[in-house]
Amino acid sequence: MPNESITITDNRTNHVYALPIENGTVRAMDLRQIKTDPEDFGLMTYDPAFMNTASCRSSVTFIDGERGILEYRGYPIEVLAEHCTFLEVAHLLLFGELPNETQLKDWTYEITHHTMVHETTKRFMEGFRHDAHPMALLVSTVAALATVYPEARDVHNPRIRLLQIKRLIGKMPSIAAMSYRHSLGFPYVYPDNDLSYTANFMNMLWRMVEPKYAANPVLERALDILFILHADHEQNCSASTMRSVGSSHADPYLATAAAAAALSGPLHGGANEEVLRMLDEIGSKDRVPGYIKEVKEGHGKLMGFGHRVYKNYDPRAKIIKWTAEKVFEVTGRNPKIEIALELERIALQDEYFIKRKLYPNVDFYSGIIYEAMGFKPEMFTVLFAIPRTAGWLAQWQEMIVDPEQKIGRPRQIYIGSRMREFVPIEKREAVSAKKA
Numbered sequence: 001m002p003n004e005s006i007t008i009t010d011n012r013t014n015h016v017y018a019l020p021i022e023n024g025t026v027r028a029m030d031l032r033q034i035k036t037d038p039e040d041f042g043l044m045t046y047d048p049a050f051m052n053t054a055s056c057r058s059s060v061t062f063i064d065g066e067r068g069i070l071e072y073r074g075y076p077i078e079v080l081a082e083h084c085t086f087l088e089v090a091h092l093l094l095f096g097e098l099p100n101e102t103q104l105k106d107w108t109y110e111i112t113h114h115t116m117v118h119e120t121t122k123r124f125m126e127g128f129r130h131d132a133h134p135m136a137l138l139v140s141t142v143a144a145l146a147t148v149y150p151e152a153r154d155v156h157n158p159r160i161r162l163l164q165i166k167r168l169i170g171k172m173p174s175i176a177a178m179s180y181r182h183s184l185g186f187p188y189v190y191p192d193n194d195l196s197y198t199a200n201f202m203n204m205l206w207r208m209v210e211p212k213y214a215a216n217p218v219l220e221r222a223l224d225i226l227f228i229l230h231a232d233h234e235q236n237c238s239a240s241t242m243r244s245v246g247s248s249h250a251d252p253y254l255a256t257a258a259a260a261a262a263l264s265g266p267l268h269g270g271a272n273e274e275v276l277r278m279l280d281e282i283g284s285k286d287r288v289p290g291y292i293k294e295v296k297e298g299h300g301k302l303m304g305f306g307h308r309v310y311k312n313y314d315p316r317a318k319i320i321k322w323t324a325e326k327v328f329e330v331t332g333r334n335p336k337i338e339i340a341l342e343l344e345r346i347a348l349q350d351e352y353f354i355k356r357k358l359y360p361n362v363d364f365y366s367g368i369i370y371e372a373m374g375f376k377p378e379m380f381t382v383l384f385a386i387p388r389t390a391g392w393l394a395q396w397q398e399m400i401v402d403p404e405q406k407i408g409r410p411r412q413i414y415i416g417s418r419m420r421e422f423v424p425i426e427k428r429e430a431v432s433a434k435k436a
């Protein structure tokens with residue numbers, strides 16, 4: 001037995017087991033040998049919300065939550081945000097390396113030439129109500145892409161996988177822009193292949209009657225930085241949904257739609273929209289202490305604060321704060337930044353937040369920039385989903401080729417009734433909705 005092991009004494013039987021430790025983990029399946037008798041199923045772990053369970057080996061993204069470190073493929077996020085474009089970072093996440101000039105040119109060409117959506121997809125989108133939430137629209141439309149590309153089901157073919165990856169990264173901004181314009185009743189704008197990934201997205205969002213859209217370079221770069229910051233975040237709720245759905249070998253459009261659905265919730269990517277609502281509700285700097293008092297008394301949460309993994313300042317929030325100032329030089333200062341800064345200042349000095357290690361997360365400042373750029377809060381999570389698609393696909397691809405992975409299937413501790421006597425319908429009592 002190697003030194004890297006743990007000895008467990010089962011006090012029920014007095015049997016002693018030595019289990020190997022690898023990478024700071026024990027294999028949950030090694031516990032199965034611990035039984036009270038041969039009929040016993042064996043010991044399991046109970047970990048609701050996966051607080052302490054690694055579900056995969058990954059070389060995509062590294063996070064040290066205690067120190068506030070985030071790296072993609074070993075490169076610190078700060079370095080990537082300063083020097084790269086989003087498409088370079090997407091290449092890094094998907095293929096493990098930053099592209100050289102030729103590779104970047106080819107990669108950009110490939111993505112650019114997959115930005116068009118099929119006319120049937122356009123018609124599909126036209127069927128939604130004008131006031132549909134853009135995130136619901138995005139999720140549904142990404143799932144509908146499965147109807148356009150049936151070959152995507154061949155998830156074990158690397159060539160076919162790569163084609164869907166390019167299609168998804170290419171089409172995500174187009175679908176996002178269409179969902180925005182749909183909500184305004186504006187005609188859709190077709191992609192412009194002369195523009196960068198981000199500038200083309202802005203073109204599809206905001207071009208009106210001008211023959212050629214020219215993006216403001218500061219805003220284009222700011223959006224690109226935001227895309228880099230949101231591109232991946234290891235095994236969060238949406239990435240693990242992507243892996244879980246993908247583990248059944250469902251096609252990548254359906255798995256991405258599922259991941260985007262997970263992202264939409266207010267505890268995950270939907271938090272950026274909630275932060276803006278919260279800042280609106282607070283209204284002014286002087287009302288911040290009162291709001292924090294209410295949160296501490298258990299009335300709601302400080303949205304954009306706290307993280308399952310970060311127990312320090314989220315490094316992405318620092319970069320977003322800096323980027324916000326650049327954006328404000330063009331758009332004028334969003335007055336909500338003052339309320340946000342005051343919230344952060346007071347919360348970071350408050351015993352409640354210090355004790356629980358609650359710091360601003362990526363969603364705390366992103367909405368303020370987006371609003372300054374002219375986005376409605378309903379679009380914020382859609383803006384998150386565009387770049388995160390690269391991360392989801394990197395996680396999916398890694399899962400598909402990992403020989404250790406199988407269909408995801410957690411265990412449960414069954415706490416319900418057993419072997420009940422069947423009651424004919426005429427003798428059944430009404431069940432109260434509460435009990436159900």
Ligand code: ACO
Nearest residue numbers: 266267268269271301302303304305306307308356361363
């Ligand atoms: N405001 C006030 N209190 C909070 C907050 C918050 N934002 N976040 C956590 N807490 C408190 C909890 O009430 C709990 O207190 P207790 O120990 O007295 O019960 C303690 O801090 C620990 O919080 P948990 O909810 O157990 O932490 P968990 O890891 O399960 O949740 C989460 C993390 C969901 C992000 C949580 O911090 C939260 O709801 N934050 C607000 C929503 C948000 O900003 N989400 C975006 C996260 S980033 C992303 O997904 C892209």
